[in-house]
Amino acid sequence: MNFRxxxxxxxxxxxxxxxxxxxxxxxxxxxxTFPEQVLTYKDLAEKSYQEIAATVLSxxxxxxxxDERKEMIAAAYNDSTFDDExxxxxxxxxxxxTIAELFHGRTLAFKDLALSLFPxxxxxxKKQEKEERDILILTATSGDTGKAAxxxxxxVDGTNIMVFYPSEGVSPMQKQQMQKQEGKNVRVTAIxxxxxxxxxxxxxxxxxxxxxxxxxxxxxxxxxxxSINIGRLFPQVAYYVATWVRLVDxxxxxxxxxxxxxxxxxNFGNILAGWFAKKMGAPIGRLICASNKxxxxxxxxxxxxxxxxxxxxxxxxxxxxxxxxxxxxxxxxYVAGGNTDRVAQWEKELQETGKMQVxxxxxxxxxxxxxxxxxxxxxxxxxxxxxxxDFGYLMDPHTAVACGVYMNFHKEGRLPHHTVVMxxxxxxxxxxxxxxxxxxxxxxxxxxxxxxxxxxTNIALPQPLADLRQKPVRxxxxxxxxxxxxxxxxxxxxxxxxxxx
Ligand SMILES: *Cc1c(COP(=O)(O)O)cnc(C)c1O
Numbered sequence: 001m002n003f004r005x006x007x008x009x010x011x012x013x014x015x016x017x018x019x020x021x022x023x024x025x026x027x028x029x030x031x032x033t034f035p036e037q038v039l040t041y042k043d044l045a046e047k048s049y050q051e052i053a054a055t056v057l058s059x060x061x062x063x064x065x066x067d068e069r070k071e072m073i074a075a076a077y078n079d080s081t082f083d084d085e086x087x088x089x090x091x092x093x094x095x096x097x098t099i100a101e102l103f104h105g106r107t108l109a110f111k112d113l114a115l116s117l118f119p120x121x122x123x124x125x126k127k128q129e130k131e132e133r134d135i136l137i138l139t140a141t142s143g144d145t146g147k148a149a150x151x152x153x154x155x156v157d158g159t160n161i162m163v164f165y166p167s168e169g170v171s172p173m174q175k176q177q178m179q180k181q182e183g184k185n186v187r188v189t190a191i192x193x194x195x196x197x198x199x200x201x202x203x204x205x206x207x208x209x210x211x212x213x214x215x216x217x218x219x220x221x222x223x224x225x226x227s228i229n230i231g232r233l234f235p236q237v238a239y240y241v242a243t244w245v246r247l248v249d250x251x252x253x254x255x256x257x258x259x260x261x262x263x264x265x266x267n268f269g270n271i272l273a274g275w276f277a278k279k280m281g282a283p284i285g286r287l288i289c290a291s292n293k294x295x296x297x298x299x300x301x302x303x304x305x306x307x308x309x310x311x312x313x314x315x316x317x318x319x320x321x322x323x324x325x326x327x328x329x330x331x332x333x334y335v336a337g338g339n340t341d342r343v344a345q346w347e348k349e350l351q352e353t354g355k356m357q358v359x360x361x362x363x364x365x366x367x368x369x370x371x372x373x374x375x376x377x378x379x380x381x382x383x384x385x386x387x388x389x390d391f392g393y394l395m396d397p398h399t400a401v402a403c404g405v406y407m408n409f410h411k412e413g414r415l416p417h418h419t420v421v422m423x424x425x426x427x428x429x430x431x432x433x434x435x436x437x438x439x440x441x442x443x444x445x446x447x448x449x450x451x452x453x454x455x456x457t458n459i460a461l462p463q464p465l466a467d468l469r470q471k472p473v474r475x476x477x478x479x480x481x482x483x484x485x486x487x488x489x490x491x492x493x494x495x496x497x498x499x500x501x
Contacts, residue, residue, distance in 0.1 A: 003029035006333040015125035021224035035059040039281035049087035053238035076117035108426035111148035133221040140198035149225040154183035188475040218496035227269030240277035268325040290405040291374040301372030304363035375404040384437035
């Protein structure tokens, strides 16, 4: 399977797309021909998560052998990387609603599902492309990506990783996770600014000819671990397919039943993977895009207008504090029926005016499958409180946004099928929000807050957080966003010196 750009006819191999992330014309890579309706329950019934992932990925990464894929999957999803052998366990709250827990990996966020596998895909692609240079992964994060990428790439030979995060845009626990990162090949820096600033300034560095030439001279090749990379996106399709198979295996839905999904959305990678799973054959009815107060996407699905000209809010669900969703362009490619000129035009409008609009016909077509809605921070905390009190189930603020949107739709009778809420983080990553939601005393120390929460909920501290507590801070710097370029160049020098040593 080759991959093509969303903005032109540029077509490349999977290994090239894995290594380079972004297309040369600035677009994103999509499969040259999408494998439509290739999956059936009969073929997948009772299969393990690893077997299901192998089947899903066999359609996209044909550049690797079946044995190679199997090996990578075994290394990514096992009892040292996930604390539940089902990888994505389901938890039904009642007969109408199931939570798919995507947070059982090493950093307690759904990003682990892709980023446990991605380093293996990338290093195999590097070999295939006969790429001798050291890889430097550059990543901007709103919290969870950075940590999951750091854990995935930590001490992987031939790779290095540098992560930038907005200093005030992540939770205290996420900040500790970042500042205490281990590994010889990692660097972590906070920047003054929000996530969009971090992302757009990093993109500038990433695409600068001058910076790339400098890195090349030093034997370093830039790559990204952001959710635009095909090695991030396609592994995510697997957990939607696995969720479907498990729902039927467990008798929660019937073999011919449709189910709806609600996805807490930021960069649009997770929900896009859900739509891809549907295109491959998973009987998903409606995909509901849940936003927080940064509701660009919720508005888009109501009006067909994507408008970033608005205030940016820092919310209790920081991984969704995004105005420009980087994976949205892939969705637009399909909305435009594969018309790359139209996508390029939309992207140009977005860049120049911060706004684009689909036609009424296109809007109607996508509203047949998608809906969008949002709730604010007060409602989010009320949902956490309500679900804990009524069901004894504690959810993180991102999942609670999706659950709140679910409850609003459900009240209006707009969800005819069994619904799955994708749960994207362990609640203990967000202690201050939990304390507020459950009316417990706050503290400056997130671990003190978790001890308080734990007394009420009886949920033990997960091992990765217990370990984190003991570790020393390694990366405490905060820089201006204009200084990001020099920070990258300085790390390139370090890598180059290490090669010589
Ligand atoms: C990244 C993240 C999201 C948003 O996912 P996208 O794929 O960017 O839409 C939601 N919740 C959590 C906890 C996340 O880490």
